[in-house]
Amino acid sequence: MNGLKPPKPIPIKERASIVFLERGQLDVIDGAFVLVDVNGVRTVIPVGGFVCLMLEPGTRVSHMAVALAARAGTLLIWVGEAGVRLYAAGQPGGARADRLLYQARLALDEDTRLKVVRRMYALRFNDEPPARRSVDQLRGIEGARVREYYKLLAERHGVKWSGRSYDPKDWDSGDLINRCLSSATASLYGLAEAAILAAGYAPAIGFLHTGKPQSFVYDIADIFKFETVVPEAFRVVAAVEQNQPLDRERILDPVASTRRRCRDVFRRTNLLAKLIPTIEDILSAGGLTMPEALDEAQPVAIIDEPGIGDAGHRT
Numbered sequence: 001m002n003g004l005k006p007p008k009p010i011p012i013k014e015r016a017s018i019v020f021l022e023r024g025q026l027d028v029i030d031g032a033f034v035l036v037d038v039n040g041v042r043t044v045i046p047v048g049g050f051v052c053l054m055l056e057p058g059t060r061v062s063h064m065a066v067a068l069a070a071r072a073g074t075l076l077i078w079v080g081e082a083g084v085r086l087y088a089a090g091q092p093g094g095a096r097a098d099r100l101l102y103q104a105r106l107a108l109d110e111d112t113r114l115k116v117v118r119r120m121y122a123l124r125f126n127d128e129p130p131a132r133r134s135v136d137q138l139r140g141i142e143g144a145r146v147r148e149y150y151k152l153l154a155e156r157h158g159v160k161w162s163g164r165s166y167d168p169k170d171w172d173s174g175d176l177i178n179r180c181l182s183s184a185t186a187s188l189y190g191l192a193e194a195a196i197l198a199a200g201y202a203p204a205i206g207f208l209h210t211g212k213p214q215s216f217v218y219d220i221a222d223i224f225k226f227e228t229v230v231p232e233a234f235r236v237v238a239a240v241e242q243n244q245p246l247d248r249e250r251i252l253d254p255v256a257s258t259r260r261r262c263r264d265v266f267r268r269t270n271l272l273a274k275l276i277p278t279i280e281d282i283l284s285a286g287g288l289t290m291p292e293a294l295d296e297a298q299p300v301a302i303i304d305e306p307g308i309g310d311a312g313h314r315t
Helices: 063-072 097-108 110-125 135-157 176-198 215-227 229-241 254-268 271-284
Strands: 016-021 024-029 032-036 042-044 050-055 059-061 075-079 086-089
Touching: 016 176, 016 254, 024 063, 032 063, 050 176, 063 075, 075 176, 097 110, 097 271, 110 135, 110 215, 110 271, 135 229, 176 215, 176 229, 176 254, 176 271, 215 229, 215 271, 229 254, 254 271
Parallel strands: 016 050, 024 059, 050 075
Antiparallel strands: 024 032, 032 042, 075 086
16 A cells, blocks of 8 residues: 555545445445455455445454555445444544534534524524524424424324334344334434534534534434435335335335335435535534635635536545
């Protein structure tokens, strides 16, 4: 790898979304990024063509594999079973001081924070939030609407629903719909975190969500989850409970099927092209000016340059 010119990362909007890997050794062999199973069988992973790789239990990663993923601008996330518990995450490109300071200023000032939260509310519900409400009040209103959305989806699909509840330390204790929802949202969180890092921001500095390592990830993912992954989880569980095929496919592994359908819906909704513009949109609602980057500043990990033609061309 020494002496090679770092590859130019592919813009996020032109990549495949996400892939889950388990029970194998990730390495770079003969210049290729591969997963080697216990029998020595190699599966080539086009690492630069994915937004992030979710590494489940049983996965080991070599130093060269991590280095190549970083050069390609691909996020590596070490997770528990079905991706529901985050243990660690790589950071492609690195956060930028100017953008971190901008994000922090927006979050620390109550007025600008409220403006950002109101913009997130408007995007999520396609409706202006009530006037003269604090962040805490808007959080309560949002929570009530979300609980109602879950109930409506359960009724629409005929799924048994007793509320959103699961224990990440005891995966099997949750009912089927909660396991599928957890797996679905984990996929979305991976994409959101990759976009946040690629744009130079910090996953931990949130506005509606606070105090967690992925607070901003939850803020961004929540804007999209009811138009992308949540309905897919309900569709899968409805097919299982009614013992019916879904899109002419018999569901044998509901969690795995939910993941595949999430990848499909990411592609159908063109989500990867929306994430970074949405991040910039909601932050700009705070009304602060982005500080000028210093000459020695780390460049944005994945620059979204305009193409020379249609979506099939790349500069």
